[in-house]
Amino acid sequence: MRRLAIGKKISSREVLEDLRAEDIGLLRCMQCGRCTGGCPAAGVFEDFSPRLVMHELIEGETENVLKGDMIWKCGQCYTCHLRCPRGNSPATVILILRELSLKRGYSKDKVKEIAAKCGVLMWKKGVNFYEEGSRELPDEAAYEVEDILRRSGYEAFLKALGVDLP
Amino acid sequence: MSECHYLFKSCILGAYYPEAERCLRVVFDRLDTQYVDDPAQSSCTGHGYHSGIYPLKTTLEVNRRNFSLARGKGCDDIVTSCVTSYATLKEMKKLLKDPIKIYHGLEVLYEHRNEILRGLKYNLEGIKVVTHHGCHYTKIFYDDVKAGDPERPVLLDEIATSLGGEVLDYSERSLCCGMGFNHLLLDQEYCKKIARRKLESIKKVNPDLILVHCPGCLLTLDRFQGILKQEMGLELQIPVLNYTELIALLFGVASDEIGIKTHHVALEGVIERIKE
Numbered sequence A: 001m002r003r004l005a006i007g008k009k010i011s012s013r014e015v016l017e018d019l020r021a022e023d024i025g026l027l028r029c030m031q032c033g034r035c036t037g038g039c040p041a042a043g044v045f046e047d048f049s050p051r052l053v054m055h056e057l058i059e060g061e062t063e064n065v066l067k068g069d070m071i072w073k074c075g076q077c078y079t080c081h082l083r084c085p086r087g088n089s090p091a092t093v094i095l096i097l098r099e100l101s102l103k104r105g106y107s108k109d110k111v112k113e114i115a116a117k118c119g120v121l122m123w124k125k126g127v128n129f130y131e132e133g134s135r136e137l138p139d140e141a142a143y144e145v146e147d148i149l150r151r152s153g154y155e156a157f158l159k160a161l162g163v164d165l166p
Numbered sequence B: 001m002s003e004c005h006y007l008f009k010s011c012i013l014g015a016y017y018p019e020a021e022r023c024l025r026v027v028f029d030r031l032d033t034q035y036v037d038d039p040a041q042s043s044c045t046g047h048g049y050h051s052g053i054y055p056l057k058t059t060l061e062v063n064r065r066n067f068s069l070a071r072g073k074g075c076d077d078i079v080t081s082c083v084t085s086y087a088t089l090k091e092m093k094k095l096l097k098d099p100i101k102i103y104h105g106l107e108v109l110y111e112h113r114n115e116i117l118r119g120l121k122y123n124l125e126g127i128k129v130v131t132h133h134g135c136h137y138t139k140i141f142y143d144d145v146k147a148g149d150p151e152r153p154v155l156l157d158e159i160a161t162s163l164g165g166e167v168l169d170y171s172e173r174s175l176c177c178g179m180g181f182n183h184l185l186l187d188q189e190y191c192k193k194i195a196r197r198k199l200e201s202i203k204k205v206n207p208d209l210i211l212v213h214c215p216g217c218l219l220t221l222d223r224f225q226g227i228l229k230q231e232m233g234l235e236l237q238i239p240v241l242n243y244t245e246l247i248a249l250l251f252g253v254a255s256d257e258i259g260i261k262t263h264h265v266a267l268e269g270v271i272e273r274i275k276e
């Protein structure tokens, strides 16, 4: 029944169609809350819990999750992924949801600043972090990476966020 | 593991702790471990990927290139100096069904732990150590953890003990360091609260140093001690060392060559005690 209920919701189907959803037990979640029990972010933010993210998905409230703040509060530590007794991975589901949320045009304010730093550095220098004089790619390699970024849709991704490329 | 490793460099170490990464090369050289240091290797995108600023497709394609560079250099494994690179490359390898093997630098040194002992100029006798294994090493591909249990990995513990140190337990051993990817680059509320929980639990057992193997953990546990002092008046001052820095130091590499100036918490005191 639960499988059917999820399948009906187009947005949830998109979650399930992501390559990364293939071997995680997204639909096996039994709402036990073990993920939340060990989640550092749930201890910091009162309104955040990986169990709740899973609950919203199961209830077909994916669109609300995509519009909301919750998915941006996770610290990506994967404790939930390690401990879930059903082999589910809220951490991975959250990454899928982050991508979907941006694809829908939501959450720009959550990442624009980061993309303007790390994303632009990746574009120019092939690294996520850079300090004056630190390691960067030689020109030829940097062009190769830039070409890959462009072809994989990253230029369009950054533009949609409102990040200007140099 | 193959004869020649493709050394996968970290963005965070490159920018903030370059000597900590250089130390991995120094230690490999001393152990006669062959590696290729390819300037064309790009970031795996890992930090940004987990912050949500790279779509999966981009991360896949960027690393397809890195895998082919490694193969082009005749390497059939990649050894990373970062745990997020380790997990990101493993995830992309799996999704791309690429045969390349991925290891973390600590795993290579763990394999060579007996040879390390033969090259020591100093040891850790009388030094109390706590360890923190990076979440992206222990919790993502948890079946691959080389020593101990994913809930209680002991690679760093066994290395520290074999070097003569005393490893102390602490209550928040399995807690994240607080780095939190997007959180680190935004308001840092998560980072401050989690780093505080972690560091206060460490402070209770009063170690001489915290031993890590992840650039993000090194950055967070080291630099947030300053932020927590400034904002909350917390007095911690616990030196944090990357495993590469520690082993290079014990091999006799000079303090300024292991990059003590890049650290926020002063290392001079503990280094002096090690050299006594």
Ligand code: SF4
Binding pocket: A028, A029, A030, A031, A032, A033, A034, A035, A036, A050, A051, A054, A083, A084, A085, A086, A087, A088, A089, A090
């Ligand atoms: S994701 Fe796993 S741990 Fe979390 S509530 Fe569902 S079954 Fe329990």
Ligand code: SF4
Binding pocket: A035, A038, A039, A040, A041, A042, A049, A050, A073, A074, A075, A076, A077, A078, A079, A080, A081, A090, A091
């Ligand atoms: S990955 Fe996110 S949701 Fe899972 S335990 Fe860590 S902070 Fe919580």
